[in-house]
Amino acid sequence: xxxxxxxxxxxxxxxxxxxxxxxxxxxxxxxxxxxxxxxxxxxxxxxxxxxxxxxxxxxxxxxxxxxxxxxxxxxxxxxxxxxxxxxxxxxxxxxxxxxxxxxxxxxxxxxxxxxxxxxxxxxxxxxxxxxxxxxxxxxxxxxxxxxxxxxxxxxxxxxxxxxxxxxxxxxxxxxxxxxxxxxxxxxxxxxxxxxxxxxxxxxxxxxxxxxxxx
Numbered sequence: 001x002x003x004x005x006x007x008x009x010x011x012x013x014x015x016x017x018x019x020x021x022x023x024x025x026x027x028x029x030x031x032x033x034x035x036x037x038x039x040x041x042x043x044x045x046x047x048x049x050x051x052x053x054x055x056x057x058x059x060x061x062x063x064x065x066x067x068x069x070x071x072x073x074x075x076x077x078x079x080x081x082x083x084x085x086x087x088x089x090x091x092x093x094x095x096x097x098x099x100x101x102x103x104x105x106x107x108x109x110x111x112x113x114x115x116x117x118x119x120x121x122x123x124x125x126x127x128x129x130x131x132x133x134x135x136x137x138x139x140x141x142x143x144x145x146x147x148x149x150x151x152x153x154x155x156x157x158x159x160x161x162x163x164x165x166x167x168x169x170x171x172x173x174x175x176x177x178x179x180x181x182x183x184x185x186x187x188x189x190x191x192x193x194x195x196x197x198x199x200x201x202x203x204x205x206x207x208x209x210x211x212x213x214x
Contacts, residue, residue: 134174145187
C-alpha cells in the first residue's frame with residue numbers, strides 16, 4: 001500500500017508539472033498574441049499619422065497656392081495701377097502697400113525689398129517717396145536711381161512699379177522733385193533691355209500726348 005501511495009503521489013506530481021507547463025505555454029502564446037496585436041496597432045497608427053500629415057500638407061499647399069493667386073493676380077496689379085496715379089495721396093497709400101508687398105512677398109516685386117530700410121526711416125525709399133517734405137522725396141528718387149545703376153533691381157520690377165512711380169513724380173510741384181524724377185527715369189531706362197526700354201519710351205510718349213491709355 002505504501003508503494004501504491006508513492007506511485008499515486010508521483011502521478012499527481014507529474015500531472016501538476018504538466019498543468020504548469022501547459023499554463024506557461026499559454027502565457028507565452030498570450031504574450032506573443034499581445035505583441036502581434038501591438039505591432040498591428042503600431043502599423044495602423046503609423047498609417048493614420050502619414051495620411052493625416054499628407055492631408056495637412058495638401059491643405060497647406062492649396063492654401064498657399066490660393067494666397068499666391070490672390071497676391072500675384074489681384075494685389076500686385078492693383079498696386080501697379082495705383083502707383084501710376086497723378087494724385088500724390090493715392091500714390092502714398094499705394095507705396096505703403098508696395099513696401100509691405102516687397103518685404104513679405106518678394107516674388108511679386110523682385111529686388112524692391114532692397115530699397116527698404118527698416119532700421120533707418122530717413123533712408124527708406126518707400127517712406128521718403130511718400131513724405132510730405134520735397135527734399136525727402138528727392139532723396140527717395142536719388143536712392144532709386146542709384147539702385148538702378150548698380151543693377152539691384154530687375155527690369156520686371158522697374159517696368160511694373162518703379163518707372164510708373166517716377167514718371168508720376170514728374171508732375172510733383174515740390175522743389176527739384178520733377179527734375180530729380182527725370183534723372184531717375186534716365187537711370188531706370190539704362191537698366192532695361194531694349195524691348196523694355198522701348199515700351200517705357202512709348203508709354204511716356206503716350207502719356208505726354210495725353211492718351212487715356214497711358
